[in-house]
Amino acid sequence: MHGWLQWLQGPVFWAALCFAVLGLARRLGLAVAQIRGALARAGDRRVGYRAVWRGTVRWLSPAAPLGARPLFGATSALFHLGVIVAPLFLAGHIALIRDAVGLAWPALPNAAATALALAAVVAAVALVIERLASRATRSLSGFQEYALPLVVALPLVTGLLVMHPAWNPAPYEPMLLLHAATADLLLVLVPVTKLSHVALFPVTQLATELAWHFAPDAGAKVGLALGREGEPI
């Protein structure tokens, strides 16, 4: 059991982390290359960067998602808050990282981290229920849409049980094993699913803006490629 745990917390963790970081970096790099290409092709290179920036950071405010679907938006905001803050500022995690690479930063009190993680787990389940409850989202959703919030919640659930033995029906070590395994799984999923928005989020508004910056001879070139250039309308 202990060997397995060391393996999951050691080599597997580092491999998963590298996969996530490199995968995201690759995606981001490709996006930047596409953006540069689009800028080079665009006939009018004046881009409304200020509007793009505003359009992007607007969504970082927890109040932003409330507009069109207030309940879903609030649930989503809570979910994001818990998922990001709880694991990153947990004293136990920071200690692990300090021991491994010597980096450290201030931690949240364990009670606060627990509350945030609990909120995120409840929000994850609520997101799935709300998704099912509304006809619009039900018709849009596939397997990923239901599975991902729960997969993201798994390391939080197992983490909570590890931290609070009184709540934990299972022995400590297997639960810690499960915690490490689910966290590793999550890391692997980040770059290959829509979870990659953790890195690509800043790109999407800009991508939309650039798509409207037409390449001046794109039409003629497409006409030529399709052999329709001289064709009467």
Place this chain on the structure above:
Amino acid sequence: MATRGKFSYYVEPRALQVADRPRKFLAAFAAVLEHGNYAVALDSYARLVARCGRCAASCQLYAVTGEDQDIPCHRSELLLRVYRRYFTTAGLLKARVSGASAFTLTDDYLDRMGEQFYRCTACRRCRVECPLGVDHGLVTHLARWLLAEIDVVPKALVAAVREQLEGAGNTSAVSVAGLKDTCEFLEEELRDTWGVEAKFPFDVEGAEYVFFPAVSDYLLEADTLMGNAAVMHVSGGSWTIGTGNFDGINYGLFYSDRMFERIIRRLIAEVRRLKGRKVLVGECGHATRSAWCIPAYAGADPPEVVNCLEYAWRMLEAGRIPLKPERIPERVTYHDPCNLARVGRITEEPREILKAICADYVEMTPNRTRNYCCGGGGGTVSLDEIRPFRTGLMGRKKAEQIRATGAQLVVAPCANCKKQLREVCEDHGLEGVKVVGLHELLLRAMDFGVAAPAAAAGAGLAAAGDSSPTG
């Protein structure tokens, strides 16, 4: 000859004769991705789309129909699915692994797209609501172009563009003689009814502004045009109408970038011929948005693009448009054309003008960047055959909005919106409501230093329901 049956709009007969459509569609898709700027957006949409349903909550069509097919995200998925399957490594691999059960682009699927992407006016209201910046209007724009390459495109749009690029030179087939006749008549009307000697100057080389309204205004919106001429007259603006090209309409924006760039280049050529320095766009939303793209096509020293609302407000603010002491008494509200307001580019100028000339100006809500589309955007207003859809479903929210204001006059500074809103009012029993141009009201409010006959108020409104193409 037109054919209906497959689609709710008329298409040309050749649309039904195209063979091997899936392959041709994919070839067009590949070419567009290679030469255009769409890949960067499609790639992030296809990967990240959150399916959160916020776009559904903001769509005026979905709010009325409640049908899954009318959720913006649902519609865009039609194209994104094709993109994922045929243009991403993961999609190609998946198709190889799953073999025969993989998604394949079929004729039926293309027909569905042909129908769906004309149930969206590309108003982009949902874009404001999307946390990931997905612009379903962009997807509609692109999908329509790809569909047009297999000739799935409403007949009304192609016919207008054909007339513009291969026929009379404008979408309404107005001859230069006809144009001059109309303008002479309007000059007389301005003199006799309003007591102002405003002119419509033709082919003046070196004029500061070259004027491009929606050409349909010459047929339908006499009062708006008279207002344009009067504003130029009192403000001492240097302007001209080019007889080589006097149509600001660009239906390329609605169905094909190939046509879009040809039309815009013709417009630039006319400005260059006249040695004009600026493009003055009339009351037309999509013409303005198209003209904003001029810098992309005009090379060095592109002409500046000014919408007539911006010009009028600048002049009014500078005190160069004298106003009568009495204000327009009717209750007036303002409809934001999506193409002017969605990105927040022209929202305040018309309001400032209206507040200055109207005694009872009221807002409809929501407004500005979050306005509701008139329901006839994206060229759909030109499709008379889908009027029940356009006014009954797409325009219902707008009708409710207008009714709630209690306004007698709805100002819509867009040829497209004007026609659509008149039909919306007609079909929703808003009998006391008149749809007018902003310059039409401005004409009423301007002080020409003479006592204008009172009968002029509201005179000469164009008949609603005319089927000529508008912008």
